Amino acid sequence: MKEINASEISKNVIQMIKKDWMLVGAGEDKFNMMTASWGMMGHLWNKDVMNVYVRPQRYTYEFMENNDTFSCSFFDESYRDALKLCGSKSGRDINKAEACGFTTRFIEHAPVFDQAACTIICRKIAVYDIDPSQFTDSSVDKNNYPLKDYHRVYTGEIIKVLVKD
Known part of the structure; x- marks a missing residue:
């Protein structure tokens, strides 16, 4: 992998x-x-940033809460089934990286998967919760939050972008 600017x-x-x-x-x-x-x-805020949204019931939520960095990894279409598994199974029950055959290493204290085409590593700089009272379009709440399980938003400063050579 080689490093590029965001x-x-x-x-x-x-x-x-x-x-x-x-x-x-x-x-x-x-x-x-x-x-x-x-x-x-x-x-x-004069920084290149990435926002990710995690619902509180997701297992990943506790890892986002307890760590200063996170990664966003993008894969080519041949990994679609692996991404489906990672979106439908909980890491509480299975080792998703192992189940997907991913080779994992850690850069800047965040997981990086060798199979990813692009990985963006971020340092958390802000955390806030979606507040439904701020929606100006009521359909956003109605269509996306029937369980009232509002996302927590993590804003990360992009500190590293890695792409396959």
């Missing part, structure tokens, strides 16, 4: 998150990851 990511970021999906991972001695298709990347 501004050198050549793929459409909306496509990467929405269609290709990503694995959001945190932890080092013990870690977990989950598939996500909600997120944002941009420039905020």
